[in-house]
Amino acid sequence: MxxxxxxxxxxxxxxxxxxxxxxxxxxxxxxxxxxxxxxxxxxxxxxxxxxxxxxxxxxxxxxxxxxxxxxxxxxxxxxxxxxxxxxxxxxxxxxxxxxxxxxxxxxxxxxxxxxxxxxxxxxxxxxxxxxxxxxxxxxxxxxxxxxxxxxxxxxGRKTAAEKVASLLLLIATHLDPDARGETRVFDLPMSRLDIADYLGLTIETVSRQFSRLKSDGIITITANRHIEIVNLARLKKRCG
Amino acid sequence: MxxxxxxxxxxxxxxxxxxxxxxxxxxxxxxxxxxxxxxxxxxxxxxxxxxxxxxxxxxxxxxxxxxxxxxxxxxxxxxxxxxxxxxxxxxxxxxxxxxxxxxxxxxxxxxxxxxxxxxxxxxxxxxxxxxxxxxxxxxxxxxxxxxxxxxxxxxGRKTAAEKVASLLLLIATHLDPDARGETRVFDLPMSRLDIADYLGLTIETVSRQFSRLKSDGIITITANRHIEIVNLARLKKRCG
DNA sequence: GGGCCGCCTTGATCAAGGTCAAGCCGGATG
DNA sequence: CATCCGGCTTGACCTTGATCAAGGCGGCCC
Missing domain, CATH: 2.60.120.10 (Jelly Rolls)
Incomplete structure (x- = not known):
C-alpha cells in the first residue's frame, strides 16, 4: 500500500x-x-x-x-x-x-x-x-x-554449552535469515562481554565454549568475530 | 463506573x-x-x-x-x-x-x-x-x-540466596500488599519444586536457602508453607 | 496402630562454571 | 620499529550449587 x-x-x-x-x-x-x-x-x-x-x-x-x-x-x-x-x-x-x-x-x-x-x-x-x-x-x-x-x-535451565549454541542460532536467524542448507555465515555484532551478559555467564566460559565448538568442527571463527556455522544440525542439537 | x-x-x-x-x-x-x-x-x-x-x-x-x-x-x-x-x-x-x-x-x-x-x-x-x-x-x-x-x-545474575529472597519478596508483595512495617505473613502458594523451577534451582538448594533464612532470623516457617517475614529490611538486602 | 506415600530437609560428594592469573594477538601510537 | 592497550584465550584452582542418598514428618488408608 x-x-x-x-x-x-x-x-x-x-x-x-x-x-x-x-x-x-x-x-x-x-x-x-x-x-x-x-x-x-x-x-x-x-x-x-x-x-x-x-x-x-x-x-x-x-x-x-x-x-x-x-x-x-x-x-x-x-x-x-x-x-x-x-x-x-x-x-x-x-x-x-x-x-x-x-x-x-x-x-x-x-x-x-x-x-x-x-x-x-x-x-x-x-x-x-x-x-x-x-x-x-x-x-x-x-x-x-x-x-x-x-x-x-x-x-534458568540450560548449561553453558547450550546457552552459547542457542545464542549462535538466534543471531544466525536474524543476520542470515534467508540461508538454506547446513551452513550460516555472519559477523558477531557484539563483544564476548556482551555475550556473557546476555547468557548469564563470564567471558572466560563463553570463550571456552567457543573453543569447544571450534575443535568439535561445528563452527569456525576468524578475526574473533567472523563466524561460520559449519554444521547447523549439530549446533541445533546442542541447544538443549 | x-x-x-x-x-x-x-x-x-x-x-x-x-x-x-x-x-x-x-x-x-x-x-x-x-x-x-x-x-x-x-x-x-x-x-x-x-x-x-x-x-x-x-x-x-x-x-x-x-x-x-x-x-x-x-x-x-x-x-x-x-x-x-x-x-x-x-x-x-x-x-x-x-x-x-x-x-x-x-x-x-x-x-x-x-x-x-x-x-x-x-x-x-x-x-x-x-x-x-x-x-x-x-x-x-x-x-x-x-x-x-x-x-x-x-x-541470569543472582545467587541462590538472592533468588530465594527475591521470590519471597515478590510473593509477599502480591499476597500481603497492604501490609506496613517490617513483617509480612502469607502462605506459600506453591511447592518447593515449583519454587525451584521458577528460580532455576533444585529443590535441595531452595530448601537449604530457606533453612538459612530461618536460622538467620529473617523468616519463620511453620507447616512447610506458612511464612512470616520477620525482618523485611534484611530480606531486601539479600535480593542483590 | 502400622505402614505407606508425598513432600521436605539434611548430609556427603561431585562437577560446572567462576575466579585469578598469565599470555596472545592485532591495531593504534609514538 | 617498539610499545602499549583492549579484547580474547588458556590454564590452574576454587566455590557454588547439583547430585546422590538417607531420613524426618504428616496425612491417609487399611
Missing part, C-alpha cells in the same frame, strides 16, 4: 506493506525504515558507534529509535555492577516504547548502528489514529514477551 | 473502575472479576485443585481464565524434561492472551484456584469495540514484559 504525501502530512497513513509483514519483528518494529523516514519531517537518520548509549528507554523519553542497521542491546544492572542483557534489537526493530517502562533499563549500541529517530509525540499521535498500526504494535509487544520468556528458559 | 444491563448485552461496556486502577496487574488483568461475571451469560466460575492444567495458552484456545483466587503458574519445558516457570499469575490476573503465543507454554494451577472462564470470542469482541479496555490490555502486556525482563536478571 503506497504512502501519499497527504497521508504523510496527516500522520495517519496506513502502514501495512508486503515488506513489513515479512520482515518486521520486535517490540515496536511496525514501520519499515523507509516509511519512517518519509513519515515526518521531524524524523532524522543518525549513525552511532558501538558503545553509544541511546535515550529512549528512560521515563523522560522524547524519541523512539528505529534500528536500521546493527544491533542494539537492552540491559539491566544490579547495584553492585552485575549486568544482564535482557534483549537484543535487530534491524528493523524499534527501540523505546509507548508508555515507558518504570523499571530502569539501558539501551546501547552493541555494534556500530544506524538508527532512525522519531519524535515521541509524532509516533504516538500516529498510533492513536491508526488501528492497523496499533494492532501491529500489540502483536509486537506480545512477541517480545514470548522472546523474553523463551530466553528465561535458556537462562 | 457502573455496568448497565444494556452495556452487558452490547458487550461494549466501559470497564474502568476505581478498584481496577488500583489492583489490576498482569498480562490481561484488565477486568475486575465481578465485571467479568456480569459480562456475559457465557462466563462461568470454576474451581480447580492445585495441579490442574488449564487450557487457554495453546494455539487452539477457546477461552480466557481470569484468576479470582490462588496462583496460576506458566511454564515451559525442554525436551529432556527440564522445566522453567516463566510467570506467576495472581488474582485478579487474566490467563490466556489475545492472539495466542506460537511457542508452547503450559498454564497450571499452582495452588487451589478459582477462575472465571470467558469464551474467547466474547472477550475479543469486547476488546475490539472498547478503546479503554484495549489501552489497558496494551499496558498490561508491557507490564508483563517488564516483569519477565526483571526476572531475567534474577535468573
Amino acid at each position: 503506497d504512502i501519499t504525501r497527504r497521508d504523510i502530512h496527516s500522520l495517519d497513513i496506513p502502514v501495512l506493506c508486503k515488506s513489513c509483514d515479512v520482515r518486521h519483528k520486535g517490540m515496536c518494529g511496525a514501520l519499515a525504515p523507509e516509511e519512517l523516514l518519509q513519515l515526518s519531517r521531524q524524523t532524522r537518520q543518525i549513525e552511532q558507534p558501538a558503545g553509544t548509549e541511546l535515550v529512549g528507554e528512560s521515563t523522560d523519553v522524547d524519541a523512539y529509535d528505529n534500528v536500521m542497521s546493527g544491533v542494539v542491546k537492552l540491559s539491566k544492572t544490579l547495584e553492585d555492577g552485575r549486568q544482564q542483557i535482557i534483549g537484543l534489537q535487530f534491524a528493523p526493530d524499534l527501540v523505546g516504547r509507548l508508555y515507558a517502562s518504570e523499571s530502569p533499563m539501558t539501551a546501547e549500541a552493541a555494534s556500530d548502528i544506524t538508527i532512525c529517530r522519531v519524535p515521541k509525540a509524532t509516533l504516538e499521535r500516529l498510533v492513536e489514529r491508526n488501528p492497523v498500526l496499533r494492532k501491529r504494535l500489540m502483536d509486537q509487544a506480545l512477541r517480545e514477551l514470548d522472546e523474553a520468556r523463551d530466553w528465561m528458559v535458556t537462562l | 457502573d455496568i448497565t444491563r444494556r452495556d452487558i448485552h452490547s458487550l461494549d461496556i466501559p470497564v474502568l473502575c476505581k478498584s481496577c486502577d488500583v489492583r489490576h496487574k498482569g498480562m490481561c488483568g484488565a477486568l475486575a472479576p465481578e465485571e467479568l461475571l456480569q459480562l456475559s451469560r457465557q462466563t462461568r466460575q470454576i474451581e480447580q485443585p492445585a495441579g490442574t492444567e488449564l487450557v487457554g495458552e495453546s494455539t487452539d484456545v477457546d477461552a480466557y481464565d481470569n484468576v479470582m483466587s490462588g496462583v496460576v503458574k506458566l511454564s515451559k519445558t525442554l525436551e529432556d524434561g527440564r522445566q522453567q516457570i516463566i510467570g506467576l499469575q495472581f488474582a485478579p490476573d487474566l490467563v490466556g492472551r489475545l492472539y495466542a503465543s506460537e511457542s508452547p507454554m503450559t498454564a497450571e494451577a499452582a495452588s487451589d484456584i478459582t477462575i472465571c472462564r470467558v469464551p474467547k470470542a466474547t472477550l475479543e469482541r469486547l476488546v475490539e469495540r472498547n478503546p479503554v479496555l484495549r489501552k489497558r490490555l496494551m499496558d498490561q502486556a508491557l507490564r508483563e514484559l517488564d516483569e519477565a525482563r526483571d526476572w531475567m536478571v534474577t535468573l
Whole structure:
C-alpha cells in the first residue's frame, strides 16, 4: 500500500506493506525504515558507534529509535555492577516504547548502528489514529514477551554449552535469515562481554565454549568475530 | 463506573473502575472479576485443585481464565524434561492472551484456584469495540514484559540466596500488599519444586536457602508453607 | 496402630562454571 | 620499529550449587 504525501502530512497513513509483514519483528518494529523516514519531517537518520548509549528507554523519553542497521542491546544492572542483557534489537526493530517502562533499563549500541529517530509525540499521535498500526504494535509487544520468556528458559535451565549454541542460532536467524542448507555465515555484532551478559555467564566460559565448538568442527571463527556455522544440525542439537 | 444491563448485552461496556486502577496487574488483568461475571451469560466460575492444567495458552484456545483466587503458574519445558516457570499469575490476573503465543507454554494451577472462564470470542469482541479496555490490555502486556525482563536478571545474575529472597519478596508483595512495617505473613502458594523451577534451582538448594533464612532470623516457617517475614529490611538486602 | 506415600530437609560428594592469573594477538601510537 | 592497550584465550584452582542418598514428618488408608 503506497504512502501519499497527504497521508504523510496527516500522520495517519496506513502502514501495512508486503515488506513489513515479512520482515518486521520486535517490540515496536511496525514501520519499515523507509516509511519512517518519509513519515515526518521531524524524523532524522543518525549513525552511532558501538558503545553509544541511546535515550529512549528512560521515563523522560522524547524519541523512539528505529534500528536500521546493527544491533542494539537492552540491559539491566544490579547495584553492585552485575549486568544482564535482557534483549537484543535487530534491524528493523524499534527501540523505546509507548508508555515507558518504570523499571530502569539501558539501551546501547552493541555494534556500530544506524538508527532512525522519531519524535515521541509524532509516533504516538500516529498510533492513536491508526488501528492497523496499533494492532501491529500489540502483536509486537506480545512477541517480545514470548522472546523474553523463551530466553528465561535458556537462562534458568540450560548449561553453558547450550546457552552459547542457542545464542549462535538466534543471531544466525536474524543476520542470515534467508540461508538454506547446513551452513550460516555472519559477523558477531557484539563483544564476548556482551555475550556473557546476555547468557548469564563470564567471558572466560563463553570463550571456552567457543573453543569447544571450534575443535568439535561445528563452527569456525576468524578475526574473533567472523563466524561460520559449519554444521547447523549439530549446533541445533546442542541447544538443549 | 457502573455496568448497565444494556452495556452487558452490547458487550461494549466501559470497564474502568476505581478498584481496577488500583489492583489490576498482569498480562490481561484488565477486568475486575465481578465485571467479568456480569459480562456475559457465557462466563462461568470454576474451581480447580492445585495441579490442574488449564487450557487457554495453546494455539487452539477457546477461552480466557481470569484468576479470582490462588496462583496460576506458566511454564515451559525442554525436551529432556527440564522445566522453567516463566510467570506467576495472581488474582485478579487474566490467563490466556489475545492472539495466542506460537511457542508452547503450559498454564497450571499452582495452588487451589478459582477462575472465571470467558469464551474467547466474547472477550475479543469486547476488546475490539472498547478503546479503554484495549489501552489497558496494551499496558498490561508491557507490564508483563517488564516483569519477565526483571526476572531475567534474577535468573541470569543472582545467587541462590538472592533468588530465594527475591521470590519471597515478590510473593509477599502480591499476597500481603497492604501490609506496613517490617513483617509480612502469607502462605506459600506453591511447592518447593515449583519454587525451584521458577528460580532455576533444585529443590535441595531452595530448601537449604530457606533453612538459612530461618536460622538467620529473617523468616519463620511453620507447616512447610506458612511464612512470616520477620525482618523485611534484611530480606531486601539479600535480593542483590 | 502400622505402614505407606508425598513432600521436605539434611548430609556427603561431585562437577560446572567462576575466579585469578598469565599470555596472545592485532591495531593504534609514538 | 617498539610499545602499549583492549579484547580474547588458556590454564590452574576454587566455590557454588547439583547430585546422590538417607531420613524426618504428616496425612491417609487399611
